[in-house]
Amino acid sequence: MRLACVFVPQLALQSVLRREPESRGYAIALFDHADSSAPRTPASPHARVIAATEEARRGGVRNGMTGAQAAAACPTLRKVCATPADVATAQAALGDLGFAFAPRIDQSGVEQGRIFFEIGDLERLYPEGEAAITQALQARAARLGLGVRVAIASSKGIARVATRARELAVVPRGGERGFLAPLPIGVLLDEQVDGDKTKPRGRGSDAPPSDAGAALKRWGIATVGALAMLPAAEVALRLGPAGTRVHRLATGVDEEPFVPQLPADALEEETELDYAIYEIEPLSFVLRGLCDRALARLACRSLACAGITLRLKLDPRGLDVREILIAAPTREPATLLELVRLDLARRPPDAGVVGVALIALPARVRSTQLDFLRPAGPAPDRLAATLARLAALVGPENVGAPQAPNTWREEAIAVAPYSAAGASRAPEPSARSALAVRRFRPAQEIEVLMGRDGPTALRGSETTARVLIAAGPYRIRGEWWRPPEEDGDFARDYWDVHASDGAVYRLHQDSRSGRWFLDGYYD
Amino acid sequence: MSRAAVKLEPELAAQLVTAERLADRQGHCPTGVGTIDCLLGGGWPRGALSELCGRRSSGRTSVLMASLAASLGAGHATALIDADGMLDPRGAAAAGVPLDQLLWVRAGGRQALRATDLLIGAGGFGLVVLDLGEESTRIPSAAWMRLKHAAERQRTAVIIAAPRRTVGAFARSAIDLLAGRPLFDGAGPPLLVAIQTAVEVRRHRRTNDVAPTRTNLIVKADRGRPWESDDLTRNPQRVPNLPLTRNPQRVPNLRR
Secondary structure, three states: OOEEEEEOOOHHHHHHHHHOHHHOOOOEEEEOOOOOOOOOOOOOOOOEEEEEOHHHHHOOOOOOOEHHHHHHHOOOOEEEEOOHHHHHHHHHHHHHHHHOOOOOEEOOOOOOOEEEEEOOOHHHHOOOOHHHHHHHHHHHHHHOOOOOEEEEEOOHHHHHHHHHHOOEEEOOOOOHHHHHOOOEHHHHOHHHHHOOOOOOOOOOOOOOOHHHHHHHHHOOOOEHHHHHHOOHHHHHHHHHHHHHHHHHHHOOOOOOOOOOEOOOOOEEEEEEEEEEEOOHHHHHHHHHHHHHHHHHHHHHOOOEEEEEEEEEEEOOOOEEEEEEEEEEEEOOHHHHHHHHHHHHHHOOOOOOEEEEEEEEEEEOOOOOOOOOOOOOOOOHHHHHHHHHHHHHHHOHHHEEEEEOOOOOOOOOOEEEOOOHHHHOOOOOOOOOOOOOEEEEEEEEEEEEEEOOOOEEEEEOOOOEEEEEEEEEEEEEEEOOOOOHHHOOOEEEEEEEEEEOOOOEEEEEEEOOOOOEEEEEEEO | OHHHHHHHHHHHHHHOOOHHHHHHHHHEEOOOOHHHHHHHOOOEEOOEEEEEEEOOOOOHHHHHHHHHHHHHHOOOEEEEEEOOOOOOHHHHHHOOOOHHHEEEEEOOOHHHHHHHHHHHHHOOEEEEEEEOOOOOOOOOHHHHHHHHHHHHHHOOEEEEEEOOOOOHHHEEEEEEEOOOEEEEEOOOOOEEEEEEEEEEEEEOOOOOOOOOEEEEEEEEOOOOOOEEOOHHHHOOOOOOOOOOOOOOOOOOOOOO
8 A cells, every 4th residue: 555645844834824825935933822811912922933934944033932032033024823723724725635636534633734645546647656646746735825745655654754854755665664774863753854843742743752862862873774773672672662663663664554534524714813803895805815715625626615604703702604505516716705795795794703714515516418419508617607606696596497386376486406417408398388477576566446347447656557358357265274474375366457558467356455466467 | 239220210310400400400599489480590590699679468578488498498508587587487387498497597787787698608508588678777888799799609599688679780680579469268258368469570680681571470378389370360250359348548546
């Protein structure tokens, strides 16, 4: 089994850069916040640098510096803090990168910023070799706003060590020991290479404890190959289980199991704001970033967004959760943003917003089989994008396939989702009646002058005319099982009248209230 | 293999057409009304704007429904942009429109134009109908120009239905439905059976002249033969109109 390991160095810093892509290329330092109750701001005197960009390091910024020290070393330094939401979404985005290449990945919770997955089938897609796979992974990660190190090996432990040694590494089958031998012993000490002190240590971390590292240094063991030459029993006697594990790894032996995980049902992008936002316009900028990042993650897996749940964290407390319908799966950020804006404009939040989470429901845009004898319809992805745009333009309730609900109410109409597949199906022949009716929605209330044989004149906002011929009444009663107050029981007398304005109207009198309504006209 | 080919042959034969007919079919989208198809030389032209005008009860919506049914029947993706939201789904289904295959967009004003533009631009639609309803808002020429170019690019037949002509020179074909006359069955109590209207071709590329081509058309409410050209009017005794004796000469004051 060949495994790929994708590692994001300085995950917390990269998560901030992913949220603020315009900050790339500048001197940025990430500060921790010792006091969890205090606001997350790098201005705190206790805050220390825990990660920095290459530009900041060139300016003299080092881990452990206070804000004042870092600013003195690099005057153009920008200080940032990462929220747990930032780190979690970056980690989830890394998971999506894995799911773009494999159906299952190993993303153990204790080891942030690292995933493993099997690449067995990818060799057919990349016949150039495994080096091409590492390059493709790195390129795809860059699209998600993540800079990654990639290694391919036959076991998790070897692949993990290889990511520490090189940015892109391929450990050949059976050549693990040869690959590891010239590497410095420091590659087994993950902190020295990763430079991210925020990572928790756990089972996945195979670095020996500091005393074992110090012992190895004291023995003069400088390379992994030198460690592998030592007798295993003697290393175990002196360094214990941790030393045994590292020694086995140095000899190219690793039994760490691959724990496969399936993708989540929905993906979430979340951000926390420094201050409450009360207007839709500034909130749109935040939402735009969320939509962009969510769709980039979906596009990475060749998926589209079929629905959105927006969770707004309100100031000072409370949540506003709303579901936004999408007529068809889409990959267009502008369309999603427009739908969200429309929903927010329709139902503004009750208080200021201090946090936004966008949960996108993934869906696959399916391709359709073309028919040899029937014309090709619209391309499924373009149709989906168009439907979503239309829904954003006129509202999702106004786009779809019309339906006649199962009721005797003539004015009833419903809208069902439009499917491209239906458009390529041959229609069933049905009985024909050419005379169509155009219906006023809602029906217009009118005044009607009744004669002996029916209406003789009518007046309303749509027309004022005398009646030349009246046909009717056609009596309809229905939904007697529901009370009239709930739009249930109704009884109507319908008339078709030829009015003096030339039109043939369809009108009815409500038998209960005696009021007249103009339903529409034959056309 | 040969047995399968023999079995397939009659099915294919029903679908296969000559190259000449295929070219003609690709060039037009049938209206669903034989009389109008004859006037337009096959139907609504593809890759162009067409205009269908008519006032209330002129049969405009009935012709639209027939066109939608014909387009969907030919397997084309078809969309209706309904500016007034006045579609009657039961009537459309009775006219032969498979509702689950029709894309219906309820949008008024400029949104309707934008929706039309989006749908044509999506490509793959055989027929897009913009039903402006009874709106009389003035639409700038640039909007028609844009739709015209989009229709040409995508080879989509676009029908703009309105009470009066609005597209002007940007339409390749224009049909006017003149004021309709309802026909009631007078054997017993009056029963609406049809609307008689006159079709006038105002503009058509093939003739490209202003001289109108006119014919009568009867839109029937029954489920037999829905469209007839003249036979009801030639035999008036079949559908006698009721005498208009009980019509008041002026609209009475209902507020009294």
